[in-house]
Amino acid sequence: EPEVTQTPSHQVTQMGQEVILRCVPISNHLYFYWYRQILGQKVEFLVSFYNNEISEKSEIFDDQFSVERPDGSNFTLKIRSTKLEDSAMYFCASSELGGGTDTQYFGPGTRLTVL
């Protein structure tokens, strides 16, 4: 069964550094998402992406964040200058059609630790 994959599984970085989290969505899916979960808190939506554009974003997704689909398979989340509060588990998800009766499939997550 096809799965969403994410790399790395764990990333440690210094405050102020840039990080790029990578995801490979399921191959025939058209919608891509990033969510995050700070330790002990809820899973929160960051952004959705369709047709090479951001289709929706939350207030968490400020100018420090960007997303890109650099090629036909990868979907990346970049954090420009990491802060301590960016430490969280970041989940990528993908879905086939978006909206309506669509289902999002999640990757295993990348644990980001900002020191």
Place this chain on the structure above:
Amino acid sequence: AQSVSQHNHHVILSEAASLELGCNYSYGGTVNLFWYVQYPGQHLQLLLKYFSGDPLVKGIKGFEAEFIKSKFSFNLRKPSVQWSDTAEYFCAVRPRNAGNMLTFGGGTRLMVKP
């Protein structure tokens, strides 16, 4: 904005016990409802979903959930749990015609004692 509450943060059961995990949401319109499970060290997996029709939905591994519109609830049930059901369970809501964003509850950690 919608919100989702899962009232039980931690549940400990013995094998063969029955399970019910609560999920309530606040949103005035039509919603799609989901339960995801995360086994230790694994990714979020879809257990079941409700879009429309029969409010009692059956999912994988013997789980079911009932949508009660009047109570804004979507509780997850399993008549007899197994040790392998030890995991964290997340309820999620998406308004039907308002984008793709899923709003998650806080999760319930279930431990099943053998």
